[in-house]
Amino acid sequence: MKLRLSQPKVVVDIGRINDLHSIDESDGKIRIGALTSHYEIESSALLGRSCPLLPEVAGKIGDVQVRNKGTIGGSCVHADPAGDWPAAMLALDAEFEIAGPRGNRTVAAKDFFVDMLASAVKPDEILKFIHVPGTAKTVGYVKFAQKASGFAIAGVAAVLDKARKSVAVAVTGVAPKAYRATETESSLRGSELSAATIATAAQKAADGVDPLSDIHASAEYRAHLACVQAKRALELAASRG
Numbered sequence: 001m002k003l004r005l006s007q008p009k010v011v012v013d014i015g016r017i018n019d020l021h022s023i024d025e026s027d028g029k030i031r032i033g034a035l036t037s038h039y040e041i042e043s044s045a046l047l048g049r050s051c052p053l054l055p056e057v058a059g060k061i062g063d064v065q066v067r068n069k070g071t072i073g074g075s076c077v078h079a080d081p082a083g084d085w086p087a088a089m090l091a092l093d094a095e096f097e098i099a100g101p102r103g104n105r106t107v108a109a110k111d112f113f114v115d116m117l118a119s120a121v122k123p124d125e126i127l128k129f130i131h132v133p134g135t136a137k138t139v140g141y142v143k144f145a146q147k148a149s150g151f152a153i154a155g156v157a158a159v160l161d162k163a164r165k166s167v168a169v170a171v172t173g174v175a176p177k178a179y180r181a182t183e184t185e186s187s188l189r190g191s192e193l194s195a196a197t198i199a200t201a202a203q204k205a206a207d208g209v210d211p212l213s214d215i216h217a218s219a220e221y222r223a224h225l226a227c228v229q230a231k232r233a234l235e236l237a238a239s240r241g
């Protein structure tokens with residue numbers, strides 16, 4: 001609304017729907033209410049224990065005021081290409097529970113972020129909950145931030161699942177919407193994580209992507225940053241293993 005991209009006739013405040021201010025865990029699955037603030041996620045002991053990627057990402061968003069007021073649901077629905085959450089949601093294979101006049105539906109993270117500033121939530125729907133696996137997986141999130149706002153010019157989330165020998169790498173800030181760096185992931189599939197395999201795989205973090213170009217960074221620089229940050233995120237996650 002501030003940018004005049006949207007000029008609604010009616011504004012409905014959903015801020016006091018208490019059920020949507022929540023973080024709970026059941027059967028190894030975590031459910032986060034859409035109205036949960038970044039600060040509540042950053043400071044959640046449950047998430048620190050069961051899904052440490054989320055507090056790590058939350059703590060890197062904006063500044064204290066932004067983290068106190070901003071919500072994980074608002075941020076995901078807004079689908080800002082420079083937002084931090086989409087990288088974490090894609091890397092964790094999160095699921096989004098949406099409600100509307102046609103009932104409830106669940107959308108996988110890979111289908112949720114549709115385009116720049118466009119998510120799968122329709123105008124007559126609200127996002128209720130985000131579901132992520134409770135995980136002992138080894139994780140890391142790093143970003144090269146725009147200094148004034150903290151928004152990502154290139155942010156990368158890495159999730160290593162040693163039991164399943166799988167690696168998820170998701171990138172935000174670089175393209176019109178966040179994406180999984182599938183070429184990086186396939187390069188690491190089946191191989192030991194070493195400095196050399198990580199360095200080779202990270203070089204592919206912008207393969208097949210059409211990077212954004214704006215006053216903050218050229219397309220070429222963003223592609224370069226995606227590779228640098230992918231290497232750092234993988235090294236960070238591997239070092240925690």
Ligand SMILES: Cc1cc2nc3c(=O)[nH]c(=O)nc-3n(C[C@H](O)[C@H](O)[C@H](O)COP(=O)(O)OP(=O)(O)OC[C@H]3O[C@@H](n4cnc5c(N)ncnc54)[C@H](O)[C@@H]3O)c2cc1C
Pocket residue numbers: 014034035038060061062063066069070071072073074075077078082083084085121125126127128149150151152
């Ligand atoms: C100065 C500044 C710095 C920032 N820095 C960062 C940063 O470093 N990283 C980052 O990721 N973000 C950053 N942000 C964004 C911030 O994190 C907010 O989350 C974001 O602005 C959305 O605000 P909100 O959560 O209050 O949602 P709102 O502004 O209330 O909502 C955003 C949009 O989503 C819709 N919406 C909200 N909740 C729901 C729901 N449950 N169901 C359906 N639709 C919904 C609204 O109608 C609206 O269209 C920054 C913002 C500012 C102002």
